[in-house]
Amino acid sequence: MKILVIYYSRSGKTKKVAETISDILKCDKEEIFDTKNRKGIPGFLSAGADANLRRLTAIKEIKKNPSSYDLIIIGTPIWSSNISTPIRTYISLNKDYFNKVAFFCTHLGSDTKQLFANMGNLCQKTPLSLLELTSKEVARDQYMQKVKEFIKNLKEEIIK
Template identity: 45%
Template sequence: MRQLVVYYSRTGTTRKIAEAVAEVLKCDVEEIRDLKNRTGLLGWLSSGMDATLKRLTRIEKPVNPPELFDVTVIGTPVWNSTMSTPVRTYIVEYRDRFKQVAFFCTQYGSRSSVLKEMEDLCGRKPVATLMLRKRQVETGEYIDAVRQFCAQITR
């Protein structure tokens, strides 16, 4: 079974989890590259606004066509209680090409409906989900959760 991990990360937290998942699954990992500059205070403000308004952005064409993989594992940071704009864009542009899906997100808090929103946007039930707090990622308390998530994907 082939898996692909696809993620967006503005400040590196979600990237850490994406790389850990790809390492456990021994699979390809691809970063979604947004053409909009999201650095600094202005980038933060416009990202929040884009997310709240559920806008789309322009992303680079991905290297890996998702239809070549049995499971597309999608990771996003939470922005204003919803998925990040680059991940929303990726799902809207490629959802017709996914087979099975799994989702993960990172956020400050411990609650949000992001994973359910991703399910609705993809139109598919995920085989596994994982939600992690930024603090857990910083302190390294995510390895067991990542292993469990990967076990659900491969079972």
């Protein structure tokens, strides 16, 4: 099975999880880059506003063709209780090329149920597996157990 991990990360947490997942699965990964500057306080404020209003942005050109993968694992930080704008944009542009999907997110404590429901609606797919991690768990390297459970669920769903 060909698997691709897609992620956006403003401050490294989601990236760390994405790299762990792709290392364990020995699969491809691709980071999504926003052309809009999200650094510093102005970047934080624009990120919060754009996510809240469910706006799209211009992302840099992607290198990997999603249609050539059986499964896309999509990771996003939570912004304003929402999907981050670069990942919303990636999904909006590419959802017609997805086969199976799974999702993960990092956050400071928001409820993740609605976030994952929104991601599923945007992709028009039911995810095979879900993983949520707090920034604290990621920073303290206390996330391997949840990652392993996520991958175990994924494998069980794939062989169903």
